[in-house]
Amino acid sequence: MAAIISAAGLAFVAPPALPQGQPVTPPHAAHPKATPESIAAGKDIFAGTCAVCHGIDGSGGNGPNIRGAGAAMGPEGVYGRIRGGIIGTGMPAFTSLDDATVWKLVDYAMTLGHEDAGVATGDSKKGKEIYDASKCGTCHAVGAEGGNLGPDLSHIGVQRSIVTLTKTLNDPGNSLPLDAGLQERATFTAYVVYRAVTKDGKVIEGTRVNEDSFTIQLRDANGNLHSIQKFEMKSIDPEPGKSFMPSYKDKLTAAQINDLVAYLSSLGEAQ
Amino acid sequence: MNVSKYFLCGVAVAALVLGSRLESAAQNVNYDEILHSASHPENWITYGGNYAAQRFSELKQINKTNVNQLKLRWVYQLRRTGIFESSPIVVDGMMYVTEPPTTVTALDVRTGRPVWRWTADLPKDLLTIGLFPTNRGVAILGDTVYVATIDAHLVALDAKTGNMRWNVEIGDNKQAVAITQASMAINGKIVVGMGGGEGGLRGYIDAYDAKDGKRLWRLYTIPTTGEPGVETWGGDSYKYGGATTWNTGAYDPELNTLYWGTGNPAPDWNGDARKGDNLYSCSLLAIDADTGKMKWYFQFSPHETHDWDASEPPILFDATINGKKRKIVAQANRNAFYYVLDRETGEFITGKAYAKQTWAKGLDAKGRPIQMPNIEPTTQGNLIYPSITGSVNWTSSSYSPLTGFFYVDTREQGAYYYKGRPTIQPHNPNDTGGGGGQKLVNGDAAYTAVRALEATTGDRKWEFRMVGDSWTGTLATAGGLVFCADSQGNFFALDDETGKPLWNIQLGNSARANPITYAVDGKQYVVGEAGNAVSVFSLP
Numbered sequence: 001m002a003a004i005i006s007a008a009g010l011a012f013v014a015p016p017a018l019p020q021g022q023p024v025t026p027p028h029a030a031h032p033k034a035t036p037e038s039i040a041a042g043k044d045i046f047a048g049t050c051a052v053c054h055g056i057d058g059s060g061g062n063g064p065n066i067r068g069a070g071a072a073m074g075p076e077g078v079y080g081r082i083r084g085g086i087i088g089t090g091m092p093a094f095t096s097l098d099d100a101t102v103w104k105l106v107d108y109a110m111t112l113g114h115e116d117a118g119v120a121t122g123d124s125k126k127g128k129e130i131y132d133a134s135k136c137g138t139c140h141a142v143g144a145e146g147g148n149l150g151p152d153l154s155h156i157g158v159q160r161s162i163v164t165l166t167k168t169l170n171d172p173g174n175s176l177p178l179d180a181g182l183q184e185r186a187t188f189t190a191y192v193v194y195r196a197v198t199k200d201g202k203v204i205e206g207t208r209v210n211e212d213s214f215t216i217q218l219r220d221a222n223g224n225l226h227s228i229q230k231f232e233m234k235s236i237d238p239e240p241g242k243s244f245m246p247s248y249k250d251k252l253t254a255a256q257i258n259d260l261v262a263y264l265s266s267l268g269e270a271q
Numbered sequence: 272m273n274v275s276k277y278f279l280c281g282v283a284v285a286a287l288v289l290g291s292r293l294e295s296a297a298q299n300v301n302y303d304e305i306l307h308s309a310s311h312p313e314n315w316i317t318y319g320g321n322y323a324a325q326r327f328s329e330l331k332q333i334n335k336t337n338v339n340q341l342k343l344r345w346v347y348q349l350r351r352t353g354i355f356e357s358s359p360i361v362v363d364g365m366m367y368v369t370e371p372p373t374t375v376t377a378l379d380v381r382t383g384r385p386v387w388r389w390t391a392d393l394p395k396d397l398l399t400i401g402l403f404p405t406n407r408g409v410a411i412l413g414d415t416v417y418v419a420t421i422d423a424h425l426v427a428l429d430a431k432t433g434n435m436r437w438n439v440e441i442g443d444n445k446q447a448v449a450i451t452q453a454s455m456a457i458n459g460k461i462v463v464g465m466g467g468g469e470g471g472l473r474g475y476i477d478a479y480d481a482k483d484g485k486r487l488w489r490l491y492t493i494p495t496t497g498e499p500g501v502e503t504w505g506g507d508s509y510k511y512g513g514a515t516t517w518n519t520g521a522y523d524p525e526l527n528t529l530y531w532g533t534g535n536p537a538p539d540w541n542g543d544a545r546k547g548d549n550l551y552s553c554s555l556l557a558i559d560a561d562t563g564k565m566k567w568y569f570q571f572s573p574h575e576t577h578d579w580d581a582s583e584p585p586i587l588f589d590a591t592i593n594g595k596k597r598k599i600v601a602q603a604n605r606n607a608f609y610y611v612l613d614r615e616t617g618e619f620i621t622g623k624a625y626a627k628q629t630w631a632k633g634l635d636a637k638g639r640p641i642q643m644p645n646i647e648p649t650t651q652g653n654l655i656y657p658s659i660t661g662s663v664n665w666t667s668s669s670y671s672p673l674t675g676f677f678y679v680d681t682r683e684q685g686a687y688y689y690k691g692r693p694t695i696q697p698h699n700p701n702d703t704g705g706g707g708g709q710k711l712v713n714g715d716a717a718y719t720a721v722r723a724l725e726a727t728t729g730d731r732k733w734e735f736r737m738v739g740d741s742w743t744g745t746l747a748t749a750g751g752l753v754f755c756a757d758s759q760g761n762f763f764a765l766d767d768e769t770g771k772p773l774w775n776i777q778l779g780n781s782a783r784a785n786p787i788t789y790a791v792d793g794k795q796y797v798v799g800e801a802g803n804a805v806s807v808f809s810l811p
Contacts, residue, residue, distance in 0.1 A: 047691045047708055052401050052469060052539070056652075056689040056708030092399060178713070188714035212759035213737040214775045231772065 028083070029099040031075050034107040042108030045101060049094070050109075058112035063091070067113030067178075070106075071155040071268055078106045118162035120262035122255070127263025130256050139245065142267060149207070149223055150191065150245055151177055155268030165261045169252075173243040193242040194218055196226070197234045204228070207244060298362050298430035299414045302458045306524055313790035315361040318408050318453040319667060320746075320787070323587035324521035326669035327747045328788045332795040333810060334750035338764045338774045341808040344796065345383035349803040350374070351390070354783065356742075358408040358453065358667075359798060359805070360416075361789035365430070366798075367411065368805060372397075372404035373420040375428060380791050383807060387433035391420040398698075400447045401469030401705070407519070407665075407784075408453035410461060412481050419450040419463050425479055439484035441465060447472060447698045453519050455529075457560055460487060464516025468534045469705060471697025474515035476531055476556075478563060488563030492516060492533045492551050503547035511695045512545060513537035514552035518582035518665050521600070523614060528566060529558040530587065530600050530614065534580035538706025540648040541576070543693040548573035553581045555602060557617060567617030572606050572640065576647055577630070577688060578659045578709075579605040584667045586677065587614060590727050601726060603668050603679040605661030606630070609729035610638060623729040625722060626662035626681045630655050648688035648707050658686035659709045666744030667785050669753065670726055674767050677726040678745040678753050681734075684717035686710060721745060721755050723770060733770035737761075744785040746797075754797060756782030762799035762806070778806055 032038070047056060053063030060066075070078050082102050085093035094102070131137070139150035146153075156165070168175040179190040196204040196218065204226045206218025216236060218226045221244045230236060248257060304311060308321045312329040320326045333341065349355060353371030360367045365386065366378040373391035378384065397404065399421065410417045415436060416428045423442040428435055441463060442448025447470025454463035464476045474492035479485065492514040494500035501509050513536055520531035536545055536552035553572040556565055571581045585602045592599075592611075600614035607628035611620045619638030624631075631640040646655055660682060668679040691707035711717075719741040723732040740758035747753050747767060756762040760782060763775035780802025788797045796809045 047689075048696075048705070051689075051691075051708030052705040055710050056687075057710050059710050092397075095396070210759070211738050212761045212777060213735075213739075213757045213763065214761055214772070215777070 028079065029103070031079070031103055031106070032100075034110065038104050038107045039111055042104035042106070045105050046108050050105070053091075058109065066109065068159055070110035070112060071114060071158045075106050075110060078109050079103070082106070114158055120162055120258070120265045122258030122260070122262035124259070124262040124266045126256075127259035127261065130252065130260045131263055134248070134251070134260075147223075149219065153264060153267055157265045157267040159268065160264070162261055162265055165264050166257060169257050169260065170247055170249045172245040172247060173241040176243065191243065193239045193244060194236055195239050196228055196236045199232070199234045201234075205239075298365050298411070300362055300411050301413065302456075305412070305456065312788075314363065315359065315787045315789050316411065317360070318358055318410065318455065318519045319521060319584055319586075322457075322522040322524060323670075324519075324584045324667065325586055325588065325672075325747075326667050326745065326785065326787075327671050327749075329749045330788050330790055330795045331748060331750040332790070333748070333752065333788075333797065335752065335766055335773060337810055338750070338752055340810055341764075341774055341776075341797070342811050343776075344807045344809050346807070347376075347378055347383040347385070347805040349805075350376070350385075350388070352803040354403045354405040355800060355803050356405050356407050356451070356665075356783045357800070358785040359787055360409055360411055361787070362411055362430070364791055366789075366805075367409045367416055367430075369406035369408055369418065371406060373406050373418065373422075375409055375416060375418050375433065377430075377433060378805070380789065380796070380807075383805065389418075389428055389433040389435065391418075391422070391424070391426065393420070393422050394444060396445075397422055397449075398444050398447050398467070398470065399449045400467055402449060402451060402466055402517070404449075405451050407451055410454045410456040412456035412461070415481065417454050417456060417461050417481075419452060419454050421449055421451065423448040423450050423465060425454065425461060425463055425484060427481075427484060437484040439479065439486070441477060442467075445698070446470070450517070452517055455519055455522060456481065457522055457524070457529075460560065462520075462522075462529060462560070464518070464520075464531060466515045466517030466534070468513030468515040468517070468537050469539065469695075471511040471537065471695045471699070472513060472515065473510060474513060474533060476516040476529075476558065476563075478560070490556070490558055490563040490565060492554075492556065494550065500550040503550045505544055505546040508545035511537060511697050512549060512552060514549070514554075516582075517580070519584060521585050521587050522560065523587055523598070526598070526615060527560045528614070529556075529560050530585045531556050531558060532581040532583060532585060532602070534582050535575050535578050538691075538693065538695045539576070539578045540688055540705055540707030540709070541690050541693040542574055542647070545574075549575070553579060553606075555581060555585055555600065555612070555617075557600075557614065569610075569612055569617050569619065569638065571602075571604050571608070571610065571638075575606075577606075577655060578705075579657075579661050581605065582665060583663055586668060586670045588670055588672065588726060590675070592620060592727050599727070601670070601677060603663050603677065603681075603724070605657070605663060606640070607657050607662040608634060608640070609677070609679075609724055611727060611729065612638075621728060625679065625724055625729055625731065627656045627683055627685075628662070629685070648690040648709075650690050652687035652689050652710060654685055654687050654712070656685035657682065658684045658711055659688075660684070660740075664742070666742055669745040669747040671747040671753075671767055673749060673751070674723070674747075675726050676723040676732055676747075676767065677729075678747055678755075678767075679722050679724065680719060680737075680741040680743065680745055680755055681722045682717070682719050682741065684714070685712045687712070719757065721753065721765060721770065723753075723767070735765050735770040735772060740781075742781070742783040746786040746788060748788060754786040754788075754799070756786065756799055756801065758782065760801050762786070762801065776808075778802070778804070780804075
């Protein structure tokens with residue numbers, strides 16, 4: 001049994017320190033354009049001010065993982081968090097930092113979990129047509145539309161580089177995302193496919209939705225839920241390299257993949 | 272193993288105590304009752320269950336054969352949400368639980384309905400540098416409940432009404448002193464430590480008169496000019512060296528000695544400005560409860576640079592080792608080693624790693640770590656096990672005199688440690704004083720486990736692996752059970768001899784508080800907390 005348990009990675013309960021309410025952000029100076037210097041300065045301030053809770057690279061420590069948070073919140077949102085804190089959690093309001101200092105912190109925080117996009121060479125309009133024709137929205141959401149079997153792509157353009165997007169389309173199983181928000185203390189690989197075998201030999205394959213010490217919830221390729229009591233199974237093992245997302249290497253031409261990447265890289269708020 | 276009468280005297284009477292005191296009429300706990308808490312297992316009367324901090328209950332109505340029948344009896348949803356880490360006190364039909372950041376709520380233990388609630392008046396510019404604003408519990412003595420507030424006051428409340436009797440300042444929150452721990456009530460005194468070590472402080476532990484809050488003594492954990500040990504710090508680093516006393520300790524009434532762990536030296540990850548062992552950081556202090564004088568110390572991690580506080584609650588028990596009766600204090604330390612010390616003398620008896628560690632070859636004959644080369648944080652990041660959160664953190668382990676096992680919820684994860692600037696900016700709310708940082712190893716390979724260690728040797732007897740983090744500690748009972756919970760919300764019971772899981776329930780959010788047990792109206796209850804709720808279970 002220990003082998004089964006040990007096969008399980010870390011999983012998925014949101015940290016308890018959820019915002020109780022957002023304080024009003026005070027009036028403040030406009031965001032100066034981020035520069036390599038402002039990011040470097042922000043990194044230094046982050047090390048002294050933020051790293052003790054969020055880890056030196058924002059991946060968590062005594063506090064939550066905040067990598068990728070900038071993409072979802074935008075610079076103003078990050079500014080508000082630093083200035084106003086989060087009531088009811090360990091995140092204080094950093095009220096005595098001056099605006100220029102906070103903006104440097106924001107500039108660095110925006111880089112955490114962000115990959116330099118590079119320049120898309122494809123046609124994003126054609127890419128959108130390919131996205132629709134390939135039915136990517138069955139599993140992925142952009143904004144309020146689409147499915148949730150795969151990662152939300154609303155901000156993927158500022159979270160993933162051209163290189164990563166291209167690699168993922170060609171070999172998704174070896175390019176699984178690291179989860180940035182669901183685990184309290186560390187990043188972990190999300191959308192891992194697990195293979196569970198019942199004691200009478202029945203095989204269930206699905207991506208891990210949740211896991212605790214006694215149960216695991218898998219969703220199969222059709223989105224069906226399989227709620228599993230771990231101690232009643234013969235084995236439960238991750239399948240490295242596997243993904244329910246097909247490889248588009250042989251389904252699309254290189255030019256079509258470039259177009260699709262151009263569309264994806266246009267999604268989300270640019271820094 | 273030969274367990275002393277003091278710590279086992281309750282076994283013989285355990286069968287008598289399931290009966291209740293009928294109405295919840297008088298919340299009044301005299302010192303003698305705390306001394307003999309094993310004889311009153313219907314109450315959970317101190318933070319650690321007894322002065323020895325064993326978190327062991329003589330209750331055995333819930334046992335290995337029937338624990339799988341446990342049913343939910345009531346749930347209390349906090350009114351003040353946040354990070355909930357409170358270990359309740361139960362006395363005569365009333366449960367005292369603390370809600371974050373500092374609210375004391377008295378609950379009717381039969382129904383979970385609130386009876387009174389008291390909330391600290393906190394400053395708007397509250398300083399909590401490097402810690403979460405929460406509270407881990409209260410102490411009770413006589414008819415008074417004592418709570419240490421997040422802004423570093425000690426407050427006495429009427430146990431029946433919640434009315435405030437007195438309120439004294441322990442430390443200046445503007446200087447970053449903040450308190451999350453439960454204080455400890457001993458004979459006429461309330462003992463309490465403090466936190467905020469990343470804020471540029473010099474740690475201390477205090478005792479206050481239980482009647483009026485007058486301070487009786489203060490022991491600083493870092494020597495000052497002219498005192499032995501100050502030479503183990505460089506320059507004026509001793510002034511800001513941290514070594515706070517942020518978690519509740521243990522007490523031996525026969526020896527009249529307190530056992531309290533100290534935190535890391537500051538800044539955490541850069542020791543350049545504090546060359547030397549940095550006494551008495553990362554140590555266990557044995558303190559005369561009358562005078563506050565240090566009787567002995569044992570430093571687990573000299574010149575520590577990984578944030579491995581020694582604040583994990585120590586556990587006291589007596590045992591025969593190599594034919595000799597010994598009074599033991601044991602600790603599973605954040606640095607991955609388990610230590611067995613003589614609590615009369617501080618002598619190191621034995622110790623060994625109970626979790627993966629890559630920083631020491633082992634311990635020498637005196638228990639000092641034999642450090643590996645190149646374990647310091649670097650500007651590029653240095654991978655070391657365990658991580659900043661340690662092999663165990665603030666949660667309490669438990670000890671069962673029936674099995675002789677020490678039950679610790681253990682974390683197996685490493686981290687890359689980074690070095691930053693060497694100085695600390697005292698009391699600066701915008702500087703957490705870390706002197707660097709860390710990056711956790713990807714969580715895919717990390718896990719936690721309840722481990723049973725032979726308490727006299729540290730040998731591992733069994734483990735039960737968990738998914739995710741674990742922030743609850745363990746509870747052992749005379750019913751042959753060990754209770755724990757995982758960060759994914761499972762609250763569960765294990766066989767104390769084998770680790771076999773016997774019962775579990777999903778509580779719906781991360782569990783972050785030590786489980787306890789109590790009895791009322793002839794029925795035993797176990798308390799599991801998760802998210803912002805207290806859930807209480809019993810047999811049908």
